[in-house]
Amino acid sequence: MEVKKIMQDLEQKHPGEAEYLQAVKEVLISIKDVYNQHPEFEKAKIIERIVEPERILTFRVPWVDDKGEVHVNIGYRVQFNSAIGPYKGGLRFHPSVNLSILKFLGFEQTFKNSLTTLPMGGGKGGSDFSIRGKSDNEVMRFCQAFMTELFKVIGPETDIPAGDIGVGAREIGYLFGMYKKLTHQWNGVITGKGLEWGGSRIRPEATGFGALYFVNQMLQTHNIDIKGKTIAVSGFGNVAWGAVTKATQLGAKVITISGPDGYIYDPDGICGEKIDYMLELRATGNDVCAPYAEMFSGAKFIPNKRPWEVKCDIALPCATQNELNGNDADILLANHPICVAEVSNMGCTAEAVEKFVKAKQLFAPGKAVNAGGVATSGLEMTQNAIRLSWSSDEVDEKLHQIMHSIHEQCVKYGKLNDGYIDYVKGANIAGFMKVANAMMAQGIV
Secondary structure: OOHHHHHHHHHHHOOOOHHHHHHHHHHHHHHHHHHOOOHHHHHOOHHHHHOOOOEEEEEEEEEEOOOOOEEEEEEEEEEEEOOOOOEEEEEEEOOOOOHHHHHHHHHHHHHHHHHOOOOOOEEEEEEOOOOOOOOHHHHHHHHHHHHHHHHHHOEOOOEEEEOEOOEOHHHHHHHHHHHHHHHOOOOOOOOOOOHHHOOOOOOOOHHHHHHHHHHHHHHHHOOOOOOOOEEEEOOOOHHHHHHHHHHHHOOOEEEEEEEOOEEEEOOOOOOOHHHHHHHHHHHOOOOOOHHHHHHOOOOEEEEOOOHHHOOOOEEEOOOOOOOEOHHHHHHHHHOOOOEEEOOOOOOEOHHHHHHHHHOOOOEEOHHHHOOHHHHHHHHHHHHHHHOOOOOHHHHHHHHHHHHHHHHHHHHHHHEOOOOOEOHHHHHHHHHHHHHHHHHHHOOOO
């Protein structure tokens, strides 16, 4: 496999799709040596097939606001790979949504789902619709219009969407209600549902919980105790909330959260009522974090900056893709953190990842670290299929086991001769091999 040649071909086919091309290049570099040990993969053109989505649906979404004005947004569903199970991946409603971002997310989701050990393929979808400033009725009408097209290509044995940025419990409810009306069926076609109608316990916090289980496993592998360690977190949505909550339970101290306006530094630690306030603030639709500093004495708001300049033991990007760049990596490395782990999807730029790996920094990629969210969605699918509901402790135990298994796979494929564990390489190879072998077994389809 020649990575340069493959990337040149992809760039010609998909010009300008920076996020997607970045995600593909990272995986190809990691798996190159293993791939070249399998000539049968080359003969079957596994790489050429695995980097292209199996199917992409694009559609218009017309909806009417409360003033009677008509708006038109674009809807997408990228069904990336179904070799090991039905397509599985979230829906994102945000103005930044475009095909490049959804292809990158669907590509990453394919390997992330593979790592969970659950039978799920990879997919992603969404729209450039923004929920900010919209009334409940406007969001409902948009979700109903969106599902009017989406329902044609999803199903519990075909494609099971979930929530993502801009798609929470309210949106999932509206989407599911419209699917049920259109199909006359009640089934587990969407995950992230309410507990009263098929949802799984601890789903909202599962991504953050799973991330801390993985990070704790990383530290234990190196004989390091997480208790007493300081943690810098970005973001303050559900993912950050879960991470902050579990970190606190494990005895660590979270000292930062962030929003688009800047970040909060709280040397006393973000816990208890502070975590509750963080979530309440986000629930109002307000994604700025400055009010936190006005609410709690001792906390400081630093405008228009990222939290990576704060000295910490552990850094956890929890907001969005490419939020930690090469300059941020230099600042972090100068402060000698113990560990950096992507909780957001591709939270670090390629330059940042390269610097961490080159410096032999303990670092783990999002497809491994944040797999707890989709893993719990997979557990919700199982509960729906057998018409049972597990307790929080049962779901949490299964989540813990899955994250432990993911960590073992990363170590198996990522441990180098000098003892350093390249978690990026390990996660990519482990996820790829399972999907590639399934594709080989199913022929040229």
